[in-house]
Amino acid sequence: MTGQLMTALGVGLVGLLMIGLGLWLRAGRPAAMRLWMNPLSENWMAERVVLLGMPTVGALLVCLAAVAAPHQWTMLRLLAIAGMVVLAVPALYFLIAPLPLPGFLYPGWARRLRDGREAQMRAFLTGQG
Numbered sequence: 001m002t003g004q005l006m007t008a009l010g011v012g013l014v015g016l017l018m019i020g021l022g023l024w025l026r027a028g029r030p031a032a033m034r035l036w037m038n039p040l041s042e043n044w045m046a047e048r049v050v051l052l053g054m055p056t057v058g059a060l061l062v063c064l065a066a067v068a069a070p071h072q073w074t075m076l077r078l079l080a081i082a083g084m085v086v087l088a089v090p091a092l093y094f095l096i097a098p099l100p101l102p103g104f105l106y107p108g109w110a111r112r113l114r115d116g117r118e119a120q121m122r123a124f125l126t127g128q129g
Contacts, residue, residue, distance in 0.1 A: 008068040015061025022054035028109055037110045042117060044097075051105045052094045060087050 028034040036046040066073075066080035093099060106114060 002070070004068065005070055008065045008070075010065075011068065012062050012065030015058045015063075015065060018054050018058030018061065020058075022050060022058060025050045025054075026107055026110075028107065034109070037113050039113045039117065047110075048094055048097070048101060051101055052090055056087055056090045056094055060084060060091065063087065 025033050025036055028037075036043070036050045063080040063083045066076050067084075069076060103111060103114075
């Protein structure tokens with residue numbers, strides 16, 4: 001195996017591991033994997049990393065590995081470049097911190113925690129809690 005192929009495989013493996021870890025954290029099983037979603041206070045950066053950042057960067061690394069693959073795989077490279085262009089949108093959204101994450105990105109268990117947290121904050125601000 002050539003050094004170029006080994007580098008591409010290594011980068012691709014790191015990307016797949018990031019995607020897998022992001023999905024595992026998102027699933028929240030076992031319960032220790034739910035620590036990124038604190039029910040009492042908002043950790044917006046951890047939520048952004050788990051829900052959007054880690055899977056997007058992992059997919060970008062997989063695309064980068066496909067681009068770095070041997071020169072004979074031209075069609076794979078073109079598909080990877082197209083994938084990188086598409087993945088640029090969620091990557092930029094991840095980097096722009098003031099933009100709130102849309103609700104559909106949250107799994108059901110995290111959505112319930114987030115809604116409860118927001119209800120507690122509204123009750124506190126209106127003086128009802």
